[in-house]
Amino acid sequence: MELSHRSQRFDRLAQESELCLRRLLNVDENYVVLFMQGGASLQFGLIPMNLCNPDQSLSYVLTGHWGVKAAREAARLRQVVRISPDLAASDQILTEEQQVKHAASACLHLTDNETIEGVRLPELGLPSHNCLISDMSSSLFSRPLDISPYGMIYAGAQKNAGIAGVTMVIVRRDLLDRCPDSLPTLMNYRDIVSASSMQNTPATFSWYVCSLMLEWLEKQGGLIAQQARNKVKANALYQCIDQSSLYGNSVPAAWRSDMNVVFQLPSDSLTQAFLTMTEDQGLIGLKGHRIAGGCRASLYNAMTLDGVNALIDVMQEFERSHS
Numbered sequence: 001m002e003l004s005h006r007s008q009r010f011d012r013l014a015q016e017s018e019l020c021l022r023r024l025l026n027v028d029e030n031y032v033v034l035f036m037q038g039g040a041s042l043q044f045g046l047i048p049m050n051l052c053n054p055d056q057s058l059s060y061v062l063t064g065h066w067g068v069k070a071a072r073e074a075a076r077l078r079q080v081v082r083i084s085p086d087l088a089a090s091d092q093i094l095t096e097e098q099q100v101k102h103a104a105s106a107c108l109h110l111t112d113n114e115t116i117e118g119v120r121l122p123e124l125g126l127p128s129h130n131c132l133i134s135d136m137s138s139s140l141f142s143r144p145l146d147i148s149p150y151g152m153i154y155a156g157a158q159k160n161a162g163i164a165g166v167t168m169v170i171v172r173r174d175l176l177d178r179c180p181d182s183l184p185t186l187m188n189y190r191d192i193v194s195a196s197s198m199q200n201t202p203a204t205f206s207w208y209v210c211s212l213m214l215e216w217l218e219k220q221g222g223l224i225a226q227q228a229r230n231k232v233k234a235n236a237l238y239q240c241i242d243q244s245s246l247y248g249n250s251v252p253a254a255w256r257s258d259m260n261v262v263f264q265l266p267s268d269s270l271t272q273a274f275l276t277m278t279e280d281q282g283l284i285g286l287k288g289h290r291i292a293g294g295c296r297a298s299l300y301n302a303m304t305l306d307g308v309n310a311l312i313d314v315m316q317e318f319e320r321s322h323s
């Protein structure tokens with residue numbers, strides 16, 4: 001924790017973590033990789049500042065809370081166009097018509113996985129756009145990724161790749177030409193690249209933990225193997241919910257998240273009783289986000305299948321004793 005970020009050892013760690021990230025996600029030299037602070041939330045403001053001229057607009061596909069927040073933040077600075085897909089009616093993110101309509105926007109922003117609602121974008125039918133941006137805070141490193149359709153992706157480390165304090169930002173090189181010189185250096189992607197993400201003291205310990213996590217993912221077989229493990233965990237839990245008459249999940253199948261499985265019980269009192277029972281058995285963090293209510297099991301990379309099976313056992317036991 002005391003290691004200077006100007007030391008050779010830290011420099012090596014920084015370089016190796018970038019290389020490891022590039023290997024895991026197959027990121028070529030056409031893209032730059034930044035390790036930043038300020039969380040994904042800071043990116044909500046930096047995207048319009050860096051990638052959109054004042055006379056242009058940005059389009060946001062809204063599938064949940066975080067996309068709404070990203071759009072609201074951008075709207076402080078630029079014109080924003082909001083698009084709300086009808087999840088129940090379609091498994092397409094955008095229709096052909098919408099893609100044509102939004103092609104003129106400076107950026108098209110998606111939230112790959114909406115952490116609170118448990119909604120993930122369908123795997124097929126990614127819209128095409130010259131500057132397609134995705135907030136992957138709760139899904140990056142959970143599965144293999146073809147980065148080539150994207151202009152930029154970003155994610156805080158704390159879900160699938162370590163602890164809070166580091167945000168990974170991957171930007172296609174040509175987009176750096178858009179960054180205005182007038183921006184403060186710590187907010188300008190081009191300046192951050194020039195300083196190798198170290199204009200000032202980075203969150204060294206968080207970066208270190210992130211580097212360990214990336215190495216661990218590689219040793220576990222990379223992202224193909226990680227995706228297989230994540231799918232087994234999520235399928236087991238969705239199967240338990242779908243077979244039950246007590247728990248429900250209303251997210252249409254094509255949009256269901258592998259990372260955040262939300263489920264509801266028929267009443268607040270049953271939800272509370274369930275949360276008390278799970279906590280008594282050492283299963284914590286199952287309360288849904290305060291704006292969504294209900295329950296939510298986050299199955300990030302660090303969660304084991306044993307952990308998920310333990311939850312399923314308690315869910316089934318609770319259902320037996322409450323029906």
Ligand SMILES: Cc1ncc(COP(=O)(O)O)c(C=O)c1O
Nearest residue numbers: 039040041066113115137138156
């Ligand atoms: C999808 C998504 N985007 C953005 C955020 C905000 O991240 P941060 O707290 O790192 O700013 C979160 C946090 O949970 C998230 O899940």
